[in-house]
Amino acid sequence: MTAQGPAFDPVTLQILWSRLISMADEAAAALLRTSFSTIVRESNDFATVLMDAEGNSLAENSIGIPSFVGLLPKTLRHMLAEIPLAELRPGDCLITNDPWMGTGHLLDITMAQPIFRGDKLVGFAGATSHMPDIGGTLWSADCTEVFEEGLRIPPSKFLIEGKENRELARIIRGNVRVPDQVMGDIQAQVTATSVCARRVLEFLDDTGLEDLVALSATLQARADAAMRKAIAALPDGTWHGTVYADGYEDQETRIQCALTIAGDQLSVDYAGTSPQIARGLNSVMNYTYAYTVYPLKCALDPLTPRNEGSYRAVSVAAPEGSILNPRWPAAVNARHLTGLFLSGALYQCLAQIVPGMVVADSASPAPRPVYTGRDNNGDRFSQVLFGSGGMGAAAHRDGLNTTAFPTNSGSGSIEAFEASAPILVWKKDLMPDSGGPGQFRGGLGQEIELEVMTQESVRLSLIADRMKHPAGGLDGGEAGAPALVQLQDGRKPHPKSRSTLQPGDRLLMHLGGGGGYGDPRARDPAAVKRDLADGYVSPEGAQRDYGVTP
Known part of the structure; x- marks a missing residue:
């Protein structure tokens, strides 16, 4: 099949989009089949994403965990700020688990492999998964700083032109309780990104496309239009919701949410939320973002495949220094004990507008x-x-x-x-x-x-x-x-x-x-x-x- 120019007819576009999603799903299958820990194989705590050369997501695997929704592109941009595009080579694979760059705690490792067609960078294949261990004080909620919670891996090359960075691998192995499982899961991520990269090159050969630029722009615009249409069907105004969590001992926490609709744009502001706490319940802004946009997508536009464009109409704000946007080096290991409450606050707001949709x-x-x-x-x-x-x-x-x-x-x-x-x-x-x-x-x-x-x-x-x-x-x-x-x-x-x-x-x-x-x-x-x-x-x-x- 050949698509000429930047314009794609609807049938061709749907076929191409479905194939891109199948690539992310095949990468996910490779990750599941080759991982060592039950966290990935049994508990589904992972995601695989195909991104264009600018780091925008084109397709996410169908069953990826929502806490990773929309985050891999953000993590990749942090990686590229420290490892510029000019330093990337075929066979490289980048890695980090920095909570503020990635998914919010050290146990999640994110990897991204550049996809080259000849000398031209055409995209990135990414994978994130929860490790069985990352050292430190176990996966726990009672630490007071992120330094206690385990090994932090700054943006680095895990593979250098196809060869393992042995010093980095030795550092990881030397700091975790179950090194064979951890390194096995990391290698499974390498396998997943490699599978996705190969399928992208086959896709370009089959379709006659030179790169993913025009297709990426079209798919993101379609996803953006679908979400904006859903938002525009709602009345303008601001609605409020509040939920409470147990917090830590006598420090109960509160999430205060204001949801505002203006035309085809939706904004969420968490002003009034509890200040950050000296325990691992803090949700970094990336994680707060993910568990804000995902419930909104489920309620307002559940059927359109998701990519970077799906979230352009939604803005998310939380006060710096709050439990939803903590300052480094806050403890963040159990950030899901806060982030998983966000859908309740959001749906309290939407229930006042469209009760049948939540x-x-x-x-x-x-x-x-x-x-x-x-x-x-x-x-x-x-x-x-x-x-x-x-x-x-x-x-x-x-x-x-x-x-x-x-x-x-x-x-x-x-x-x-x-x-x-x-x-x-x-x-x-x-x-x-x-x-x-x-x-x-x-x-x-x-x-x-x-x-x-x-x-x-x-x-x-x-x-x-x-x-x-x-x-x-x-x-x-x-x-x-x-x-x-x-x-x-x-x-x-x-x-x-x-x-x-x-x-x-x-x-x-x-x-x-x-x-x-x-x-x-x-x-x-x-x-x-x-x-x-x-x-x-x-x-x-x-x-x-x-x-x-x-």
């Missing part, structure tokens, strides 16, 4: 336990269990059970988790009555029980919230069940700190339910009886919340 609050962030120690063979392990609470209900349907939003990470295979660490999963059950009551019920949360199977003690780092502030409902819907973390004897470890577990200790976690939508007494009695039959609602819950006698 969902009630979801039970994210759900508790995450990080275990590290030595197994019974003396080998080091570091393993995290990703789990999901319930999703919020919509104006026309119940929330999804144990489904995360706005993130999309999940636990994956329990067998794979148990094979990677000496932790036994005794229970993983839905919790009756955990979904917020409403005309449409919030999605159910789950109960998980884990036992330490080692012969020596292990370190546990808990990263949890939603104990005090469960997922709220909308339009008369009620909140879902709160989260809970405790040991088998009833003791409650600190939800955002590190502790020691002994062999045989069992950790019990409740991952809360999503918020309900609409008045619970308006729920169809037949739906309540189906919930009773399925075990989603108890007889007591049916009577108490819905006025339905079993």
